[in-house]
Amino acid sequence: MTLGKKAFGVGIVALTGLCAFGVIGVVVYVMTTIIIGGHHMMSWTFLTAAPAEGMTAGGIFPAIAGTFFLVVIMSAVGVPVGTITAIYLAEYVRQDSWIAKSIRFAVNTLAGIPSIVFGLFGLGFFIQFVGRNMDKLMTPQGELVWGQPCILWASLTMALLTLPVVIVSVEEAVKAVPRDLREASLALGATKWQTILRIVLPNSITGILTGGILAVSRGAGEVAPILFTGAAYFLPHLPTKLSDQFMELGYHVYIMSTQSTNVEQTAGIQYATTLVLLLLTFLLNFTAIYLRFWMRKRSLQ
Amino acid sequence: MENETSRVVIRADKVSLWYGAKRALCDISMDMQEKCVTAFIGPSGCGKSTFLRLFNRMNDLIDNVRISGNIVIDGVDVYQTSIDVVDLRRKVGMIFQKSNPFPKSVFENVAYGPRIQGIRNRGDLDAIVEQCLRQSALWDEVKDGLHGSALGLSGGQQQRLCIARALAVKPEILLMDEPASALDPLSTAKIEELIYTLKNDYTIVIVTHNMQQASRVSDYTAFFYMGELIEYDKTPMMFTSPKLKRTEDYITGRFG
Numbered sequence: 001m002t003l004g005k006k007a008f009g010v011g012i013v014a015l016t017g018l019c020a021f022g023v024i025g026v027v028v029y030v031m032t033t034i035i036i037g038g039h040h041m042m043s044w045t046f047l048t049a050a051p052a053e054g055m056t057a058g059g060i061f062p063a064i065a066g067t068f069f070l071v072v073i074m075s076a077v078g079v080p081v082g083t084i085t086a087i088y089l090a091e092y093v094r095q096d097s098w099i100a101k102s103i104r105f106a107v108n109t110l111a112g113i114p115s116i117v118f119g120l121f122g123l124g125f126f127i128q129f130v131g132r133n134m135d136k137l138m139t140p141q142g143e144l145v146w147g148q149p150c151i152l153w154a155s156l157t158m159a160l161l162t163l164p165v166v167i168v169s170v171e172e173a174v175k176a177v178p179r180d181l182r183e184a185s186l187a188l189g190a191t192k193w194q195t196i197l198r199i200v201l202p203n204s205i206t207g208i209l210t211g212g213i214l215a216v217s218r219g220a221g222e223v224a225p226i227l228f229t230g231a232a233y234f235l236p237h238l239p240t241k242l243s244d245q246f247m248e249l250g251y252h253v254y255i256m257s258t259q260s261t262n263v264e265q266t267a268g269i270q271y272a273t274t275l276v277l278l279l280l281t282f283l284l285n286f287t288a289i290y291l292r293f294w295m296r297k298r299s300l301q
Numbered sequence: 302m303e304n305e306t307s308r309v310v311i312r313a314d315k316v317s318l319w320y321g322a323k324r325a326l327c328d329i330s331m332d333m334q335e336k337c338v339t340a341f342i343g344p345s346g347c348g349k350s351t352f353l354r355l356f357n358r359m360n361d362l363i364d365n366v367r368i369s370g371n372i373v374i375d376g377v378d379v380y381q382t383s384i385d386v387v388d389l390r391r392k393v394g395m396i397f398q399k400s401n402p403f404p405k406s407v408f409e410n411v412a413y414g415p416r417i418q419g420i421r422n423r424g425d426l427d428a429i430v431e432q433c434l435r436q437s438a439l440w441d442e443v444k445d446g447l448h449g450s451a452l453g454l455s456g457g458q459q460q461r462l463c464i465a466r467a468l469a470v471k472p473e474i475l476l477m478d479e480p481a482s483a484l485d486p487l488s489t490a491k492i493e494e495l496i497y498t499l500k501n502d503y504t505i506v507i508v509t510h511n512m513q514q515a516s517r518v519s520d521y522t523a524f525f526y527m528g529e530l531i532e533y534d535k536t537p538m539m540f541t542s543p544k545l546k547r548t549e550d551y552i553t554g555r556f557g
Contacts, residue, residue: 094364180399181401181403183359183397184401184402184403184463186359186362186390187357187394187395187397188390188413189390189391203404
């Protein structure tokens with residue numbers, strides 16, 4: 001080997017290594033900045049109090065609660081719909097048929113649409129079309145109840161956005177249920193639906209949970225879909241009904257850093273809010289990873 | 302052992318089967334007698350399992366299968382369009398090569414069939430579970446752990462649990478697809494004893510790789526080779542004086 005070739009080899013190792021460590025570096029830098037900037041604001045009061053004095057003091061409780069409500073309603077809609085779609089895809093339709101192909105194409109496309117497009121879709125479809133027409137039917141005086149941004153439409157928009165995550169993860173789990181068990185059930189005179197309900201679904205429950213949690217952690221980090229569909233700048237109270245607006249962590253960070261009267265003064269609050277949002281997302285992701293690990297371990301036994 | 306007046310329960314008439322363009326079964330015609338054990342023997346890939354799975358239409362689950370000829374069970378052609386496959390499978394139970402208990406408790410495994418038929422009464426279920434576990438000679442081993450996981454049982458126990466689970470549906474026919482091939486000799490002996498007692502009440506068709514097993518448990522033996530039925534006779538005849546040289550060669554271990 002010539003000296004030139006050796007040097008070239010060393011250069012490649014250095015370059016690939018640099019890129020790889022660069023990734024770690026970015027994560028470390030982001031996390032350190034946020035922790036340094038926000039840790040002094042973190043307190044019990046910060047987590048449990050409402051914003052005060054024009055959002056330059058106080059806590060972020062309404063945003064935490066709003067995020068929580070958002071993901072709960074989103075999951076309550078998205079997980080069942082995604083699960084049912086996945087079951088149809090994995091169990092009922094022939095894998096090489098055009099129906100299966102078009103569903104898969106739609107799911108992949110849905111996963112690739114920018115989140116702001118979902119936000120605009122939510123505004124156009126849920127609020128202006130569905131909501132306005134509901135109002136016309138239910139309140140003859142023309143009051144605005146559903147035809148305006150609210151937590152229901154925001155959650156439904158978010159459910160659409162996270163649907164592909166749920167479908168993919170449930171479909172994987174459903175397909176992983178051993179053929180043996182399905183055959184055993186069918187051979188006992190169970191119908192296909194009984195087999196799905198009693199054997200396939202119980203054995204893919206962890207996959208469904210994983211899908212739900214991945215959807216939640218994806219949804220909790222998105223701001224664009226709720227920008228026009230329900231998130232509020234500031235609300236002194238929590239949402240009490242589905243037609244109320246709500247505060248949300250990601251949106252709170254966005255408005256604090258762009259719309260606030262004094263961005264410098266609230267820097268600590270912004271860092272701390274970001275930290276809470278990140279911790280929440282990490283927590284959910286780790287739960288998903290742990291569930292998968294547990295599922296794999298159990299299926300090996 | 303043999304009963305000359307016995308009734309034909311399963312009749313196969315010129316049955317052929319194709320996987321895509323590949324012909325796996327070739328014009329098979331044979332009758333199987335009520336409350337007898339019929340063994341299917343032959344080398345791997347000879348079509349014996351495929352043939353067995355026609356009787357409860359388990360081949361329906363595989364794409365690109367084409368069948369010709371008739372399978373008649375109790376006088377009814379099971380491939381006619383008006384047949385309810387679910388009813389057929391309740392009448393024709395199946396035990397698989399690899400024991401496949403559900404990841405549920407012992408009790409819930411046996412109660413699965415009755416439950417899907419709508420039996421909810423706890424007393425009825427208790428009675429069925431106990432009766433079927435006794436029938437499959439497993440009761441004494443599991444009666445104190447009915448609600449423990451079925452996956453905690455040994456391989457042989459799991460297979461007997463699968464038999465109990467199949468019996469709980471009250472079938473008339475039991476299809477066994479190499480039920481003991483994954484078991485140790487002691488567990489195999491227990492399964493064989495069980496088959497011997499079960500034939501008092503059920504018509505049994507068993508696929509086996511094991512010549513000794515076929516000669517021990519069956520009344521009739523059918524030898525398959527390359528998708529064809531080569532020879533079919535009473536078991537003692539097959540093992541002492543087979544008519545064809547190919548059968549003799551296989552039985553004595555000269556090929557296969």
